Structure formats: structure tokens, C-alpha cells
Amino acid sequence: MGTGLQAAQLIVTIAIGGIAAVIAWRQWRTAQDKVKLDLFDRRFAVFMDVRRLVSEAYQLGKFTDPTLPNETIAKARFLFGDEIQEELGRLHALCVxxxxxxxxxxxxxxxxxxxxxQDVKPYMSLGHLKS
Structure with a gap:
């Protein structure tokens, strides 16, 4: 009977360990998703600022907030890759x-x-966010 009890204890221990591993994996996955969502939110805010700049320039011929071009480019500095940084440099020249x-x-x-x-689209997908 002692061997049967030890086997049962071993099975329960393994099951509890497996459940703990699944819970830990799901928590890790949730944390990763939160990081992606936070990054998306920050990138989307920059995108909307860029959109606002273009809209105001096209419709008004000026910016209602003259600090917005520099602030937008500064906010985007660490959120996108080099190719988008180059595009934002072009945007800055156009704003001037x-x-x-x-x-x-x-x-x-x-x-x-x-x-x-088109260039920013790969950065704006929640399913396949570039890191």
C-alpha cells in the first residue's frame, strides 16, 4: 500500500506542477500582450499626431500648435525603425x-x-507587431 500512496503523491505533485506551469505561461503571455498593446497605443498616438499635422497643413496651410511637429518626431524616436525615422525627417522638412x-x-x-x-502599416498591426 505504501508504494501505491507514493505513486499517487507523485502523480498529484506532477499535476500541480503542470497546472502551475500553465498558469505561469499564461501570465507571461498576458504580460507580453500588454507590452504589445502599450507599444501599439504609443505608436498610434504618434500616427494620429502625424495625421493631424498633414490635415492642418493641407486644410489650413499652418499648424494650430507650432510645437506639434517637433513633439511628434521626438515621441516617435524610439518607437519605430530607421526607415520610419527617415520618413519623419522628411515630414519635419515639409513642416518647416x-x-x-x-x-x-x-x-x-x-x-x-x-x-x-503604407510604410508604417507593419508597425500598426496588433497581431504582428514589429518589436
Missing amino acids: RVETNDPDAPSEMNTWFDQFM
Whole structure:
């Protein structure tokens, strides 16, 4: 009978260990998902700021908040890869042109935004977020 009891204790111990491992894995997965969601939220906020810049330039020919171009680019610095950083550098140059009343800058900015939306798309998917 002692061997049967020891075997039962071993099975219960293994089962409890397995349950604990599943719980730990699910907690880890939840934490990873939270990190991805937080990153998505920060990237989406930058995207919306870029969209606002383009919209104001195209519709108004100026920015209602003159600090927004620099703040947007600063917020994006560590959230995207090099290719998006280069695009944001182009955006900054276009913003300067808008602020100096270059009449072609708003339409060029609008064209730039169409390409930017394609370039930023891989960063804006919750299912396949780039890290």
C-alpha cells in the first residue's frame, strides 16, 4: 500500500506542477500582450499626431500648435525603425516648409502621407507587431 500512496503523491505533485506551469505561461503571455498593446497605443498616438499635422497643413496651410511637429518626431524616436525615422525627417522638412509659407508644401505633405501610411502599416498591426 505504501508504494501505491507514493505513486499517487507523485502523480498529484506532477499535476500541480503542470497546472502551475500553465498558469505561469499564461501570465507571461498576458504580460507580453500588454507590452504589445502599450507599444501599439504609443505608436498610434504618434500616427494620429502625424495625421493631424498633414490635415492642418493641407486644410489650413499652418499648424494650430507650432510645437506639434517637433513633439511628434521626438515621441516617435524610439518607437519605430530607421526607415520610419527617415520618413519623419522628411515630414519635419515639409513642416518647416509649411511654416515658411511654401505654397507647394501642403500638397507634397499630403502625397508623403499616402506613402507613410503604407510604410508604417507593419508597425500598426496588433497581431504582428514589429518589436
